[in-house]
Amino acid sequence: MTAPLTNWARNVEYRPAVLVSPRSVEELRDALAGTTKAKVRGSGHSFNRIADTDGSLISLGAMPSAVEIDHGRRIARVPGGLRYGDVVREIDAAGFAVPNLASLPHISVAGAVATGTHGSGDRVSPLSGAVAAVELMTAGGELRTIRRGDDDFAGAVISLGALGVVVAVELDLVDTFRVAQTVFERVPVDAVLADLGAVTTLGYSTSIFTTWRNPDVFDQVWVKCRAGEASVLPGSLLGGTAATSPLHPLPGVSAEACTPQLGEPGPWFERLPHFLLEFTPSAGDELQSEYFVDRRDAPAALQALRGIADQIAPLLQIAETRTMAGEAQWLSPTLGADTVAFHFTWVADQRAVEALLPTVERALAPFGARPHWGKLFAMEGDELAALYPDAQRFRDLRERLDPRDVFANAFLERVGLA
Numbered sequence: 489m490t491a492p493l494t495n496w497a498r499n500v501e502y503r504p505a506v507l508v509s510p511r512s513v514e515e516l517r518d519a520l521a522g523t524t525k526a527k528v529r530g531s532g533h534s535f536n537r538i539a540d541t542d543g544s545l546i547s548l549g550a551m552p553s554a555v556e557i558d559h560g561r562r563i564a565r566v567p568g569g570l571r572y573g574d575v576v577r578e579i580d581a582a583g584f585a586v587p588n589l590a591s592l593p594h595i596s597v598a599g600a601v602a603t604g605t606h607g608s609g610d611r612v613s614p615l616s617g618a619v620a621a622v623e624l625m626t627a628g629g630e631l632r633t634i635r636r637g638d639d640d641f642a643g644a645v646i647s648l649g650a651l652g653v654v655v656a657v658e659l660d661l662v663d664t665f666r667v668a669q670t671v672f673e674r675v676p677v678d679a680v681l682a683d684l685g686a687v688t689t690l691g692y693s694t695s696i697f698t699t700w701r702n703p704d705v706f707d708q709v710w711v712k713c714r715a716g717e718a719s720v721l722p723g724s725l726l727g728g729t730a731a732t733s734p735l736h737p738l739p740g741v742s743a744e745a746c747t748p749q750l751g752e753p754g755p756w757f758e759r760l761p762h763f764l765l766e767f768t769p770s771a772g773d774e775l776q777s778e779y780f781v782d783r784r785d786a787p788a789a790l791q792a793l794r795g796i797a798d799q800i801a802p803l804l805q806i807a808e809t810r811t812m813a814g815e816a817q818w819l820s821p822t823l824g825a826d827t828v829a830f831h832f833t834w835v836a837d838q839r840a841v842e843a844l845l846p847t848v849e850r851a852l853a854p855f856g857a858r859p860h861w862g863k864l865f866a867m868e869g870d871e872l873a874a875l876y877p878d879a880q881r882f883r884d885l886r887e888r889l890d891p892r893d894v895f896a897n898a899f900l901e902r903v904g905l906a
């Protein structure tokens with residue numbers, strides 16, 4: 489008996505009628521012609537049923553995988569089946585970089601941008617912000633390229649996989665850069681709440697980690713500075729001290745899988761993620777949730793989380809606070825405002841985590857918190873759609889591109905978008 493196909497965390501077992509692995513655009517078109525329901529599975533790193541279908545589950549792993557770099561336009565065309573880790577070295581070798589990366593390079597580019605996946609950085613938007621165009625095959629087999637500037641573009645990048653098969657994405661490139669990361673330990677929460685900006689502006693990208701076991705101290709603050717900025721980093725941060733050996737965000741875990749620290753400069757793609765491509769970060773024994781609020785509300789929202797720290801801590805492996813610049817995608821969790829995101833890596837006890845999520849959401853409700861599309865959350869339907877002023881525009885776009893509801897699934901119905 490073959491093992492069931494699951495997501496990375498193994499908390500979702502996909503239930504397709506058939507698995508499809510086209511080797512060309514023509515085979516993809518044929519596969520879509522013969523199905524009434526379909527979904528693409530990217531790298532399977534989402535924690536909910538967003539990628540599930542009872543029809544055809546499509547893998548793009550056998551499709552042509554050549555990355556095309558246009559030096560003049562400063563664009564990389566990345567096929568829909570590739571992961572960030574598959575493309576970053578080639579982009580770097582051509583003298584370029586992408587502006588930001590998520591915590592790990594193992595995720596597919598198309599799947600990550602489809603869910604609003606992000607890294608951290610006050611002035612850097614989620615990964616969707618670096619997308620210049622998506623090449624989409626609709627359920628009817630038509631190939632459409634939707635570019636920045638087109639009417640549909642603001643609905644087409646963070647698409648939740650609901651508009652069609654993304655055959656390729658075009659990514660904006662910037663000049664390659666080097667980054668050095670320094671980790672500070674035991675930074676007092678009160679000092680951070682009094683001046684969050686002092687922390688988040690310290691580097692190009694910062695992450696604040698806590699187990700919430702001690703509600704007065706953030707265990708670690710990771711500061712990633714572009715080369716040149718690193719030399720001005722102090723040895724202490726608001727009372728916390730710079731670590732003298734490499735650390736893993738999880739207390740007591742070896743830092744072997746983590747990107748180099750201690751201020752040692754290196755290429756952007758080996759510093760912006762927390763984890764190295766060569767290692768599988770943990771074994772999937774975790775669940776994740778994340779909520780986004782307007783950055784102006786960040787201190788009050790963190791204080792609200794601190795108020796329920798005793799309920800969060802028993803189920804928490806680690807929490808991470810990151811910042812992002814706002815963007816215009818209709819379904820972006822950063823739509824309309826610079827944003828802070830509160831991430832939770834939970835223990836792998838889904839029932840207990842799901843029982844806690846309404847408490848977390850109530851604490852963050854005064855700040856209009858939007859959940860990460862690819863992680864676990866409790867809110868649904870109108871409550872969720874109300875957080876997105878352009879939800880109806882997205883529904884209209886979906887109806888136009890997918891009138892037979894081929895890419896709709898139970899997840900999309902649950903979140904009020906189908």
Ligand SMILES: Cc1cc2nc3c(=O)[nH]c(=O)nc-3n(C[C@H](O)[C@H](O)[C@H](O)COP(=O)(O)OP(=O)(O)OC[C@H]3O[C@@H](n4cnc5c(N)ncnc54)[C@H](O)[C@@H]3O)c2cc1C
Nearest residue numbers: 530531532533534568590591596598599605606649654862
């Ligand atoms: C260990 C770990 C660390 C993570 N770190 C971060 C982080 O730092 N920041 C963050 O924001 N998130 C993070 N995530 C969440 C993750 O980035 C998202 O869940 C993201 O969607 C993963 O991409 P994927 O390809 O695995 O998506 P999947 O789960 O495979 O798919 C997600 C959605 O995209 C659609 N899709 C995928 N490929 C295509 C395609 N080619 N065409 C059309 N639709 C497609 C699917 O149908 C589905 O709707 C993390 C997850 C894990 C497991």
